[in-house]
Amino acid sequence: MxxxxxxxxxxxxxxxxxxxxxxxxxxxxxxxxxxxxGSSNQAVKYLGLKQYDLVLCEYALEGGQDGQQLLEDxxxxxxxxxxxxxxxxxxxxxxxxxxxxxxxxxxDYILKPxxxxxxxxxxxxxxxxxxxxxxVYELMASGGQREAIDACLEGEERHPRHxxxxxxxxxxxxxxxxxxxxxEPIYRRLVEAKAIAWARLGLAKTLFLRERFQEAxxxxxxxxxxxxxxxxxxxxxxxxxxxxxxxxxxxxxxGDAVAVSPHAVRRLRKLGETALEAGDHDTAEKVLKQVVxxxxxxxxxxxxxxxxxxxxxxxxxxxxxxxxxxxxLDKSMAFQKGTALCSAIASSMVxxxxxxxxxxxxxxxxxxxxxxxxxxxxxxxxxxxxRVAIENDMEExxxxxxxxxxxxxxxxxxxxxxxxxxEKAGHGDLARQLARESRQQVVDLVASGAAxxxxxxxxxxxxxxxxxxxKLPDNPQVAFNAALAVLKALDxxxxxxxxxxxxxxxxxxxxxxxxxxxxxxxxxxxHQQVLMKYNKGPRRK
Numbered sequence: 001m002x003x004x005x006x007x008x009x010x011x012x013x014x015x016x017x018x019x020x021x022x023x024x025x026x027x028x029x030x031x032x033x034x035x036x037x038g039s040s041n042q043a044v045k046y047l048g049l050k051q052y053d054l055v056l057c058e059y060a061l062e063g064g065q066d067g068q069q070l071l072e073d074x075x076x077x078x079x080x081x082x083x084x085x086x087x088x089x090x091x092x093x094x095x096x097x098x099x100x101x102x103x104x105x106x107x108d109y110i111l112k113p114x115x116x117x118x119x120x121x122x123x124x125x126x127x128x129x130x131x132x133x134x135x136v137y138e139l140m141a142s143g144g145q146r147e148a149i150d151a152c153l154e155g156e157e158r159h160p161r162h163x164x165x166x167x168x169x170x171x172x173x174x175x176x177x178x179x180x181x182x183x184e185p186i187y188r189r190l191v192e193a194k195a196i197a198w199a200r201l202g203l204a205k206t207l208f209l210r211e212r213f214q215e216a217x218x219x220x221x222x223x224x225x226x227x228x229x230x231x232x233x234x235x236x237x238x239x240x241x242x243x244x245x246x247x248x249x250x251x252x253x254x255g256d257a258v259a260v261s262p263h264a265v266r267r268l269r270k271l272g273e274t275a276l277e278a279g280d281h282d283t284a285e286k287v288l289k290q291v292v293x294x295x296x297x298x299x300x301x302x303x304x305x306x307x308x309x310x311x312x313x314x315x316x317x318x319x320x321x322x323x324x325x326x327x328x329l330d331k332s333m334a335f336q337k338g339t340a341l342c343s344a345i346a347s348s349m350v351x352x353x354x355x356x357x358x359x360x361x362x363x364x365x366x367x368x369x370x371x372x373x374x375x376x377x378x379x380x381x382x383x384x385x386x387r388v389a390i391e392n393d394m395e396e397x398x399x400x401x402x403x404x405x406x407x408x409x410x411x412x413x414x415x416x417x418x419x420x421x422x423e424k425a426g427h428g429d430l431a432r433q434l435a436r437e438s439r440q441q442v443v444d445l446v447a448s449g450a451a452x453x454x455x456x457x458x459x460x461x462x463x464x465x466x467x468x469x470x471k472l473p474d475n476p477q478v479a480f481n482a483a484l485a486v487l488k489a490l491d492x493x494x495x496x497x498x499x500x501x502x503x504x505x506x507x508x509x510x511x512x513x514x515x516x517x518x519x520x521x522x523x524x525x526x527h528q529q530v531l532m533k534y535n536k537g538p539r540r541k
Contacts, residue, residue, distance in 0.1 A: 003127060004030040007053040011036050012043045012070070013089075014062040022056060022089075025116040029123065039063055040070045044299040047079040054123065055080070057106075059090040063297075069264045071106060073300060076266065082137040085126045089114075132159050136169060143504060146528050149173050164190065171202055178511060178520030180206040197227050204236060209516050213240050224256070231261045238274070247278040258287075265295050269305065273380070276312055284312040292325070296332055303333050303342040307381055310346040314353045322350050338377070341370035345381060348388050364389055368397040371404075375473045379405055379414065383421050390425045398422075399434060406438035408474035410513055442472065446481045458489035462499070469506070476514035480523065482506045487526050495534040503527060 009031055013019045019036050026034055031054070037043035040061055047055075059067040067088050074080045088106040107126050110119065136155065139148040152170040156163045167186055174183035184206040190199035200223050207216035220237035223230060234257030241250035254271040261267060272287035288309040295301040306329040313322035326346045333339045344367035351360035367385055371377060382405050389398035402418060409415040415435060422431035445468040452461035465482035472478045483506035486499050507527060510520060530536075 004123065006033070007031050008033040008050070009035070009054040009056065010043065010046055010052045012040070012055065012057040012061070012067070014038055014058065018058070022119075025119050026056075028116045029120040031123075040065045040073075041297065041299050043070060044074065044079065047074055048299075051081055052084055055084060055086045056110075057086065057088055059088050065263050065265075065294075069261065072264065073266070077300070081141060083130060083134060085123070085130060087122065087126070129162065132162055133165070133169075136166075140173070143531070144528075145173050145177055145524070164194070164196075168198070168202070175202075175205065175209070176511065177524050178515055178517060180209040180516070197223060197230055197233070201230075201233050201236065204233075208236065208240060208243070211243075211516065213244050216240050224253075229260055231257050231264070231267070234260070235267065235270075238270070242274070247274060251275050251278050251280065251283070255283075263294065265291060265298065265300065268294065269302075272305075272308060272312075276308055277380070281312050281316045285309070285316060288312055292328075301333065301336070303329055303336055303339045304378055304381060306333075307342045307346045307384075310349055311384060314349045317353075319350050319353050322346070322353075326350065338374060341367060341374050341377065342381075344370060345385050345388075349384070352388055352392065360392060364392065364394055364397070368394065368401065371401055379408070379418075379474075383418060387421045387425065390422060390427055395427075395430070399430065402431075402434050403438055404472075406435055407442060407472045409438075410474065410476055442475060442477055445472075446477060449481055449485050453485060453488055456492075458485070458492050461485040462489045466502075469509075473509075474513060476510060476517065479506055479509040479513055480517065480519065483510060483523055484526075487523075487530055490530050491526075491533065495536065500531075500536065503530075 009026055011019050011022050011026075011034060013022060013036070016038070019038070023034050023036070026032075035046055035052075037046055040063065043057070046052075057067040057070065061067055061070065067090075071086060071088070080086070085108075086106040087108050087110050089110050089112060091112050107129075108122055110122055132155065136148050136151045139145075139151055149170055152166045152173070155166040156170075159166070167190055171183040171186040171190075174180070174186070184203065187199050187203035187206060190196060191203055200219060204216045204219040204223070207213075207219065217237065217240040220233055220240060223233040224237060227233065234253050238250040238253040238257070241247070241253060251271065251274045254267065254274055257267055258264075258271055268287055268291045272284050272291055275281075275284040275287060288305060291305045292309055295305060306325055310322045310325050313319070313325065326343055329339065329346065330343055344363050348360055348363040348367055351357075351363055368389060371382065371385060382401055386398045386401040386405070389395075389401065402422065405418045406415060409418060419428075419431040419435055422428065422434075445464070449461045449464045449468070452458075452464060462482075462485050465478070465485040468478045469482045483503055486503045486506060490496065490499055490503065504527075507523060510517060510523065514520070
């Protein structure tokens with residue numbers, strides 16, 4: 001029986017003739033369920049609708065994005081399961097540049113020109129490897145990270161030729177579980193065995209997550225100097241500079257990364273944001289214009305990019321061009337969620353600069369009203385909205401926005417940036433009052449939920465923490481206690497599928513918001529105990 005029979009494939013190739021050629025090759029190999037995508041946007045739509053066993057992607061895509069950047073986006077937005085085999089099709093002249101460009105590479109590379117026999121050979125080899133790792137992937141997909149770690153250890157013994165890949169996966173699982181200290185020795189072993197770039201990057205991440213920024217910085221600096229194309233190392237080096245307040249150095253590193261990978265919108269966006277925060281408005285304008293242009297027809301476009309560009313132009317004293325950007329926002333993203341809010345915030349900045357008080361008040365009132373229903377609006381834009389409001393005598397509206405920012409502040413630095421906005425506007429007393437109120441509100445919410453749980457009212461505790469998460473979606477303390485309340489309710493009140501899914505979401509939020517929380521492993525452990533109690537955990541095969 002043909003082992004490719006029943007597998008699904010997606011061909012991502014801009015040229016119709018080449019798509020037909022590759023399709024015919026796949027058919028000759030015995031693979032008949034094949035979809036075509038002529039662009040990265042079309043590919044994203046397909047990947048968002050269904051899962052594929054195999055993706056064949058041309059590196060030299062059209063429209064300003066290459067195959068590697070598409071792969072980064074797809075993985076960043078979790079549109080492709082680990083079990084999907086992703087092949088990058090590239091010309092021999094590009095191979096050296098492509099293969100060293102990123103931490104997360106494809107399953108394999110296929111150099112052009114190639115024959116059907118060569119393609120079949122590569123697919124068969126990847127399929128054999130997938131069979132070895134599929135049990136681990138399935139455990140990970142079903143939430144069994146602990147079991148997946150054990151499966152990796154077994155895999156290292158049973159499949160020694162794949163030992164390095166199993167070790168890498170095991171280290172990444174420890175990182176996912178918030179156990180950077182357990183991932184570090186694995187990465188060190190990998191670095192000592194072979195000076196693999198991704199292993200050195202993994203080691204640097206473990207240092208970063210434990211706030212050993214200087215050590216991480218030295219390792220990352222050496223990494224980018226020895227591999228000029230390794231863009232993920234640049235990203236993490238910039239993060240280490242940013243973590244210690246060195247915005248100018250972070251900007252310089254991101255600039256180097258963009259020079260290597262000029263079409264990656266997420267990296268461009270980060271450079272623009274950093275330049276704006278650092279006060280380099282010329283660079284911010286140049287980069288944010290590229291972001292707006294490149295993202296306009298992307299599946300991942302964001303109206304907040306336009307707001308930051310308007311903010312930059314206003315600071316440069318160019319309200320005419322800023323107004324044109326707002327018109328473009330209203331036209332190109334009319335039906336995008338958040339566009340009305342972003343347009344109102346951007347308009348308030350322009351009207352503040354030009355002194356049009358009537359239009360300013362109109363825009364501000366609209367922005368303040370819409371911001372109440374916009375938990376995904378970035379903190380820096382909320383702070384700018386609060387600044388415009390407080391400096392134009394809308395103290396109550398500004399205070400309401402600032403309360404939300406402060407309640408969701410992930411650390412002291414974020415709280416300090418929020419307070420600085422009001423302090424610069426001459427409202428230091430109000431800033432300190434709001435900070436005290438915000439901290440106390442979080443403490444009271446968490447304490448009330450904990451008290452209900454102690455009294456045995458687990459449903460009440462869950463309801464209270466669910467409400468708290470709704471109000472404070474980015475507060476790590478609230479997310480942690482919400483996860484704890486749900487797990488205790490499940491443990492004491494029986495299994496509930498909806499709560500089980502909510503527990504997974506809350507734990508994921510803690511990992512995102514507070515990856516170095518020392519209680520995270522214990523929380524994950526409690527989750528596994530609850531799953532095992534009700535026989536809901538992943539089953540080993």
